[in-house]
Amino acid sequence: MKQATDITVPSQQRRAKRRSLKAVVAVAAISLIAAACSSSPSSSSSTTAAPASTPGVTSSSITLGATVPLTGPAASGYDEIAPAMNAVFAWKNAHGGVYGRKINYIYYDDAYNPASTATQTRKLVLQDNIFATVGSLGTPTQTAVQGYLNSLKIPQMFIESGCNCWSDPKYPYSSGWEPPYSVEGKILGYYIKNHFAGKKIGYFTQNDEFGQDVVKGLDMEIPSSDVVSRQTYDPTSLLSGPPANQMAALKAAGAQVVVFATIPAATSLAIGAAEGLNWSPQYVVDSVGADSPTVGPLLSIIGKGKGLTANTALNGTIFDDYIPPEAETSNAWVQVEAKLLKDYAPATYNKYGLDGNTEYGIALAYTFVQALEAAGPHLTRQGLLDAIARDGKNFITPGLVPLSYSSTVHFGYEGAQVFQYEASAPQITVPSGSWIGGKAVSPVYTTSPGAGPVNVYSGTPPPPPASLVNSA
Amino acid sequence: MPKIPRPPKWFHLPRQPLVRHLILAIVAAGGFYLLTNDILSTYNTVLVGEIAFYAIALGGLSILTGANGQISFGHGALMAVGAYTAALLMVHTHFNLVLELLIAIGAAAIAGVIVGIPATRLKGPYLAGMTLILAVGLPLLGNQYGSVFNGDQGLVTTPPSPPGSVNPELWLTWIEILGALVIMVLLANLMKSRFGRMFRAVRDDEVAASLAGIHVARTKVIAFAVSAGCAGLAGAFLALSSGVVSSGEFPLSLSIEILAGMVLGGAGTLVGAWWGGIALVFFPQWASSISKAAGLGTGGNAYLGTIIFGAVLVLVMMLAPSGIQGGFRRVGSFADRRLFRPRGGDVTKSLQTGSE
Amino acid sequence: MLEVEGVSVQYGAVRALEDVSLTAEVGAITTILGANGAGKTTLLRAMSGLVHPRRGTIRFDGRVLTGRSVEQVVRAGIAHVPEGRGVIEELTVEENLRLGSLILGSRSAQKAVIAEVLELFPPLRDARNRYASSLSGGERQMLAIARALASRPKALLLDEPSLGLAPIVTARLMAVLRELSRSASLTIILVEQNARSALSIAQSAVVLNLGRVVAADTASSLAADTNLRHHYLGF
Known part of the structure; x- marks a missing residue:
């Protein structure tokens, strides 16, 4: 056979050259692009250096951060909270700030995705140099950064979630604010035990730690023999249709009282599904999914053409709350909250008015302002934690019960009151419409998240201080 | 035979693929070290680490879709398999990190085989549909078996502890970059090997490939397994970088982002995986800066990133369907033709002038 | 030796091949001729395992290959070059x-x-x-x-290799094939529309029409049968 000479065909050489050239260009391009995006010239050290002064605090400002769902399925409703919080901070800034420091509140969207939460939180810490996070939302999202923030001794304050996990000695820099879900569950269960003894009870709860913790609380009060059906749902599956199967199962089991641990979308879809089955049991709904200005518009969409009106469907529904319901327009707190929102976040006020979400935001932010003031003019991270542990119980907030903060407890409110939507009660009027309001049907209760009795709280919540009312 | 000018000696990379790829990888590693250690801020270093593990997932998908021609909308779910495996190992065992990563790769590769076998019977939209179901359904399992997967709260991962006083974020980024470069070398060698030829043969013409003696179904499953293993490693790094593994980290949008990133960077290329990674990580950041500059505030920018990404994707598809890297290649070959014009006649001969 | 015995192939309701038998000798070129749609391509696909006959047997070197996968047929030594x-x-x-x-x-x-x-x-x-x-x-x-x-391979199946090629190119190709069959002791089965050039190099020939064998003989005998040529082969 003829020996072929070793011809290095030009195309082969060209390809080899092409590849090496390209590789170098690629690495160079990546470096250039990344360097161009490097916006912070200060923190370029490769080791963590201990800051000389408190990060996020200057003589004229305090920088706070948060990650919240502004896009995605969790956003609706929850995206109102951060702007409402900003109303309180703007009010405070307009009145001299906290010891002369203006509050700068930076919040980023994490779309309820813990991976995004991790990136955005690092951005807040490394680029925006925050003093603390306040009002970040979600359990899986905040669990993702709990270790990171605590390892850097950055306070993770007033997390918007009722998980039991925020009061954990392993993570001393984290704390909650709203009542733990099991507290709400116990209180609702206690009410059901006393008012619906002997009736058949059904549960319809979200298939995650929120629903599971509410159920834990319910089961501590309601005898298990009374519970005839326990249905759950997945928030993502709501996108494919109403939980008709679950409601049918509850109806078939003969449930007379159905307890909901649901987000507003699920509440409205479930009630709509029940109406479709010509069934209206007694609904008992956890505060998370009970706000009528949030649930109402959803129900109206669902009920269109089916003869279902939101206010009629919600009439008689029992729910819990831990701050005065926005329907109580004679309540001094409700009045000042509305004024704050209107004056300092007019865009949000004009869009949503004072509904459950905006009220939540204002109450939370006002609590935090008290904490900043209690920490004194020499503001440090540890100082903030100590001030809350020491004075938290005495903060004047809209809450129906005092805050529980102590050196060992990092929960805010550990109590609630039970209400019932009634057609005769004054309605809640917001830009989206007029929605049914409720009346209190129980005293205010307190209880711990774990085992322990439900107690009646006999104190009176303090009214808003004159300094707030006069300057709002 | 006309004389063809040879390019200068110093620009010659050795002809063996493995050595060539290793040299490129080492050069890149040096570049990354300088970048992350001296040039970039800590935050941007974390982002470079993210680019690295996204590049791993995109590179694997490039093999499957670009080289082997199978479309997958399900690679977010395969990342979830790797992430959960790694997290479970971190929670319940004290295994060495490398071992944990290898097991995560293996678990995802097995998942890739399980998915790949029925996939051999499906084409185009049907395959896409099946992988779509996987992307939506698999992460939901994380919510079902709450006792194992810790439901909503998720499994907390322990980041690897760095030696000495090195910043842990930097250390993790280096590990991610190292992992990405190792994978790139392996994938590049795979593509140059007979497997790479088999992948492309099957993609081009299944009948011709089978007539050449290739086991078409087996080749397709191998491609799936390889790409799944890459996704699994990327998922494990995602688990380490975000600190927790829960189903909320693997929405459908992740699978679609990975596919879009691969297309944008250049399907079938490995350098394209890095372009795609840069796009996925930096577009939201740039959107954030743009909206801040435009005074839209932190609320308005939330959707801007998605809009920008979508717009760029549409532009790239219209102007350069083979992605960014494809565009570079065209520029490169255009430059080559100018730089190395052969001095003789056409090298090819047709049958008519044959020597027999 | 490649033996096809009584092979019938159906695509759904369409009977592409009906009871087709032929024998291809080693070191010889057997050409399969016929009009478009006669079933020539289907016959090759049955031989290489791309389609499985409903009835009949295909044997190569004594081994039964009917129903086996394409990979196995290739490993048995049959190489199929499909049309185009x-x-x-x-x-x-x-x-x-x-x-x-x-x-x-x-x-x-x-x-x-x-x-x-x-x-x-x-x-x-x-x-x-x-x-x-x-x-x-x-x-x-x-x-x-x-x-x-x-x-x-031990057998080479070629489906219309001259399609689209200039006459001089076809001639060279045929020369190469003849040389291969002799020197490499290859069994070559050549499907061709261009009956004239195929018959010039083949030893035996089979003519298909509408899925059936209508003639099978040595190439020279078939080429001499003017009636057959006019009727089925167009020259």
Whole structure:
């Protein structure tokens, strides 16, 4: 056979050259692009250096951060909270700030995705140099950064979630604010035990730690023999249709009282599904999914053409709350909250008015302002934690019960009151419409998240201080 | 035979693929070290680490879709398999990190085989549909078996502890970059090997490939397994970088982002995986800066990133369907033709002038 | 020796082949002729395992191959060059050949056969590192045959190799095939529309019409039968 000479065909050489050239260009391009995006010239050290002064605090400002769902399925409703919080901070800034420091509140969207939460939180810490996070939302999202923030001794304050996990000695820099879900569950269960003894009870709860913790609380009060059906749902599956199967199962089991641990979308879809089955049991709904200005518009969409009106469907529904319901327009707190929102976040006020979400935001932010003031003019991270542990119980907030903060407890409110939507009660009027309001049907209760009795709280919540009312 | 000018000696990379790829990888590693250690801020270093593990997932998908021609909308779910495996190992065992990563790769590769076998019977939209179901359904399992997967709260991962006083974020980024470069070398060698030829043969013409003696179904499953293993490693790094593994980290949008990133960077290329990674990580950041500059505030920018990404994707598809890297290649070959014009006649001969 | 006995192939309701039998001898070229749609391509596909006959047997060197997978048929030594295909455009000429030689196993065996095949087709040797998509029609056909030969087959099935090729090119191709059948003791089955040039190199011929065998004889006898030629072969 003829020996072929070793011809290095030009195309082969060209390809080899092409590849090496390209590789170098690629690495160079990546470096250039990344360097161009490097916006912070200060923190370029490769080791963590201990800051000389408190990060996020200057003589004229305090920088706070948060990650919240502004896009995605969790956003609706929850995206109102951060702007409402900003109303309180703007009010405070307009009145001299906290010891002369203006509050700068930076919040980023994490779309309820813990991976995004991790990136955005690092951005807040490394680029925006925050003093603390306040009002970040979600359990899986905040669990993702709990270790990171605590390892850097950055306070993770007033997390918007009722998980039991925020009061954990392993993570001393984290704390909650709203009542733990099991507290709400116990209180609702206690009410059901006393008012619906002997009736058949059904549960319809979200298939995650929120629903599971509410159920834990319910089961501590309601005898298990009374519970005839326990249905759950997945928030993502709501996108494919109403939980008709679950409601049918509850109806078939003969449930007379159905307890909901649901987000507003699920509440409205479930009630709509029940109406479709010509069934209206007694609904008992956890505060998370009970706000009528949030649930109402959803129900109206669902009920269109089916003869279902939101206010009629919600009439008689029992729910819990831990701050005065926005329907109580004679309540001094409700009045000042509305004024704050209107004056300092007019865009949000004009869009949503004072509904459950905006009220939540204002109450939370006002609590935090008290904490900043209690920490004194020499503001440090540890100082903030100590001030809350020491004075938290005495903060004047809209809450129906005092805050529980102590050196060992990092929960805010550990109590609630039970209400019932009634057609005769004054309605809640917001830009989206007029929605049914409720009346209190129980005293205010307190209880711990774990085992322990439900107690009646006999104190009176303090009214808003004159300094707030006069300057709002 | 006309004389063809040879390019200068110093620009010659050795002809063996493995050595060539290793040299490129080492050069890149040096570049990354300088970048992350001296040039970039800590935050941007974390982002470079993210680019690295996204590049791993995109590179694997490039093999499957670009080289082997199978479309997958399900690679977010395969990342979830790797992430959960790694997290479970971190929670319940004290295994060495490398071992944990290898097991995560293996678990995802097995998942890739399980998915790949029925996939051999499906084409185009049907395959896409099946992988779509996987992307939506698999992460939901994380919510079902709450006792194992810790439901909503998720499994907390322990980041690897760095030696000495090195910043842990930097250390993790280096590990991610190292992992990405190792994978790139392996994938590049795979593509140059007979497997790479088999992948492309099957993609081009299944009948011709089978007539050449290739086991078409087996080749397709191998491609799936390889790409799944890459996704699994990327998922494990995602688990380490975000600190927790829960189903909320693997929405459908992740699978679609990975596919879009691969297309944008250049399907079938490995350098394209890095372009795609840069796009996925930096577009939201740039959107954030743009909206801040435009005074839209932190609320308005939330959707801007998605809009920008979508717009760029549409532009790239219209102007350069083979992605960014494809565009570079065209520029490169255009430059080559100018730089190395052969001095003789056409090298090819047709049958008519044959020597027999 | 390749034996086809009573093979019937159905595509759904369509009977593409009905009770077809033929024998192809080693070292000879057997040509299968007939009009379009007569079933010639289907017969080749049945031989290589791309379709499985409803009835009948296919035997090669005494081994029954009916119903086996394509990979197994290839391993048994049958190489099929389909009409207009057989070349992987995504790969270079050399890579196509390496693909074809994969089943030989050892690297040295692969390298040896590739060198031999490139000698057989000098234009391919010159275009070694070009992508198959850049080859002309004639070069592609050569590559398809070369790739099939790279597996050192014992039988070569060719489906209309002269399609689209200039007459002078076809003539050269036929010459190569004749040389191969003699020197490599290959069993060649050649499906052709161009009956004249096929009969000029073949030893035996089979004529198909509407899925059935209408004539089977030596090539010279068939070529001499003017009636048959007019009726079925168009010349």
